[in-house]
Amino acid sequence: MDNKIIELQKIATDIRLGAVEAVFNGKSGHPGGALSSADILACLYFSEMNVDPKNPTDPDRDRFVLSKGHSCPGLYAALACKGYFDKKELKSFRHLGSVMQGHPDMKAICGVDMSAGSLGQGFSAACGMALAAKINGKDYRTYVLVGDGESQEGQIWEATMFAAHYKLDNLCLIIDNNGLQIDGKVADVMNTMPYDTKFAAFGWNVISVDGHNIEEILSAFDAAKTVKGKPTVIIAKTVKGKGVSFMEDQAGWHGKAPNAEQYEQAVKELEDYKNELK
Amino acid sequence: MGDKIATREAYGNALAEFGALNNDVVVLDADLAEATKTVMFKKKFPERFFDCGIAENNMMGVAAGLATAGKIPFASTFAMFAAGRSFEQVRNSIGYPHLNVKIGATHAGITVGEDGATHQCNEDIALMRTIPGMVIINPSDAVEARCAVEAAIKHVGPVYMRFGRLAVSVINNTPDYKFELGKGIYMADGNDVTIVATGIMVEQALIAREMLLSEGISAAVINIHTIKPLDKEILISAAQQTGAIVTTEEHSVIGGLGSAVCETLAGVCPVPVVRHGVDDAYGKSGPAKELLEYYQLNAAGIVEKVKLALSMKI
Numbered sequence: 292m293d294n295k296i297i298e299l300q301k302i303a304t305d306i307r308l309g310a311v312e313a314v315f316n317g318k319s320g321h322p323g324g325a326l327s328s329a330d331i332l333a334c335l336y337f338s339e340m341n342v343d344p345k346n347p348t349d350p351d352r353d354r355f356v357l358s359k360g361h362s363c364p365g366l367y368a369a370l371a372c373k374g375y376f377d378k379k380e381l382k383s384f385r386h387l388g389s390v391m392q393g394h395p396d397m398k399a400i401c402g403v404d405m406s407a408g409s410l411g412q413g414f415s416a417a418c419g420m421a422l423a424a425k426i427n428g429k430d431y432r433t434y435v436l437v438g439d440g441e442s443q444e445g446q447i448w449e450a451t452m453f454a455a456h457y458k459l460d461n462l463c464l465i466i467d468n469n470g471l472q473i474d475g476k477v478a479d480v481m482n483t484m485p486y487d488t489k490f491a492a493f494g495w496n497v498i499s500v501d502g503h504n505i506e507e508i509l510s511a512f513d514a515a516k517t518v519k520g521k522p523t524v525i526i527a528k529t530v531k532g533k534g535v536s537f538m539e540d541q542a543g544w545h546g547k548a549p550n551a552e553q554y555e556q557a558v559k560e561l562e563d564y565k566n567e568l569k
Numbered sequence: 570m571g572d573k574i575a576t577r578e579a580y581g582n583a584l585a586e587f588g589a590l591n592n593d594v595v596v597l598d599a600d601l602a603e604a605t606k607t608v609m610f611k612k613k614f615p616e617r618f619f620d621c622g623i624a625e626n627n628m629m630g631v632a633a634g635l636a637t638a639g640k641i642p643f644a645s646t647f648a649m650f651a652a653g654r655s656f657e658q659v660r661n662s663i664g665y666p667h668l669n670v671k672i673g674a675t676h677a678g679i680t681v682g683e684d685g686a687t688h689q690c691n692e693d694i695a696l697m698r699t700i701p702g703m704v705i706i707n708p709s710d711a712v713e714a715r716c717a718v719e720a721a722i723k724h725v726g727p728v729y730m731r732f733g734r735l736a737v738s739v740i741n742n743t744p745d746y747k748f749e750l751g752k753g754i755y756m757a758d759g760n761d762v763t764i765v766a767t768g769i770m771v772e773q774a775l776i777a778r779e780m781l782l783s784e785g786i787s788a789a790v791i792n793i794h795t796i797k798p799l800d801k802e803i804l805i806s807a808a809q810q811t812g813a814i815v816t817t818e819e820h821s822v823i824g825g826l827g828s829a830v831c832e833t834l835a836g837v838c839p840v841p842v843v844r845h846g847v848d849d850a851y852g853k854s855g856p857a858k859e860l861l862e863y864y865q866l867n868a869a870g871i872v873e874k875v876k877l878a879l880s881m882k883i
Binding site: 396398413422445453 | 637662
């Protein structure tokens with residue numbers, strides 16, 4: 292396999308390890324969605340996005356908004372892997388006095404482009420960032436990750452209209468389509484499917500990928516850049532809790548910390564997987 | 570006192586005026602540009618005007634995103650939707666990250682008139698006051714509304730500006746008028762009581778002062794255009810000097826200027842404070858001027874409250 296793909300798979304596994312470490316040490320948090328989005332984050336921060344931890348406020352940098360802010364253990368781990376701050380910081384997740392807030396605080400953490408966590412809101416802010424690029428004649432791109440449960444928020448569809456209306460082709464929305472939310476299956480709680488025809492009807496360019504297939508994710512990002520006049524949504528089919536066997540596809544692991552035994556098992560599974568990558 | 574001008578009109582004019590001096594100023598509206606008067610900016614700078622449609626929550630988020638990239642967005646809609654519907658977007662997407670967003674909320678209070686209770690926002694000051702770091706300006710006339718816009722552009726951080734639909738007298742077109750963010754203005758001196766007024770009630774407070782003078786009562790009048798941060802100094806000094814306070818506002822008596830004044834004085838200089846405003850009730854349809862009479866949001870209503878305050882004075 293391509294070295295780059297393997298490298299990104301390793302980074303995604305490091306992000307998963309960091310996320311699990313954060314939630315374990317925080318004694319609370321949201322591992323499920325952090326694990327489902329780890330491959331997407333690895334592709335964004337280590338291949339797709341033009342960002343530099345040494346110049347985190349560069350006006351020309353690409354932007355990323357984690358609209359599903361509760362998945363921040365993944366984002367924090369990705370930023371740590373990228374070198375925005377020391378990985379040791381992850382252990383302070385959710386502790387009093389830590390910059391690692393339970394939901395991302397852009398004022399506290401270097402590299403976080405938008406505070407988010409109240410569902411539905413980060414997507415709108417990403418639209419504003421993309422619009423600012425258009426106004427300012429800058430060619431940076433804005434990426435925003437939403438959850439499928441989050442798509443039940445009305446504001447998501449307000450932003451969907453807005454981005455298409457203003458032809459924000461510099462905006463790329465990724466849906467972490469893991470199919471689960473707190474109360475169970477998204478399809479049972481309040482069905483948001485189908486995404487493809489909905490977004491197409493709103494005037495978006497639609498790409499569907501396996502959200503754990505690095506090659507597919509990377510080529511979707513490449514394809515998104517070639518589409519002019521409309522924003523792109525990447526519908527990433529994912530598995531909640533991906534990479535930790537007992538968390539996979541379990542709504543119960545949406546917002547729960549592992550105990551010491553579970554933590555050790557999670558770390559072992561992820562490290563074993565990483566060691567197998569060649 | 571000259572021609573009557575609505576503060577929303579002055580807001581629109583000021584956006585066009587100051588927008589010409591600062592290219593970072595962009596204006597967002599939610600299908601109300603003709604009513605909020607942002608249309609004046611839109612006509613002059615169409616490339617910097619963005620209609621968000623009837624989707625206020627998204628508008629607040631877009632404004633937040635624009636601010637992260639260095640723009641100075643003015644997000645405009647009626648007060649009911651800016652502070653009411655979008656409270657949580659303003660709180661979490663603008664207030665919490667302390668982004669440089671300016672909210673131009675028009676059609677505040679009962680002077681919305683005929684549209685009635687669903688559109689008469691008497692709660693916006695109360696709501697916005699709870700957001701840490703939010704600056705709240707409630708101008709008393711067109712002159713002050715223009716200054717509010719200018720000050721909002723200069724201030725770095727979120728600002729909520731409250732404008733009205735009804736044309737009101739211009740009371741600040743005097744050579745010595747000076748707008749300073751966070752500073753109250755003594756409009757008139759007095760010894761017996763201080764009327765602390767905001768927004769369109771400042772003019773009524775001045776009329777009430779004249780009515781009281783004819784009865785031998787000497788009332789000072791303070792204009793509080795910036796409700797947050799509140800000019801505590803001027804309030805404490807007024808309480809110490811006159812020993813009684815009446816607050817007046819076109820807003821609920823719960824949570825607005827009156828509450829802010831009580832909170833300020835209670836621990837420092839607890840003199841009688843009587844709050845004049847909209848009692849704990851919804852508005853009604855009707856011509857604005859008739860509504861002001863109906864709710865006693867006029868000089869006569871203030872005079873009554875002043876007498877109550879004086880009766881409690883030790």
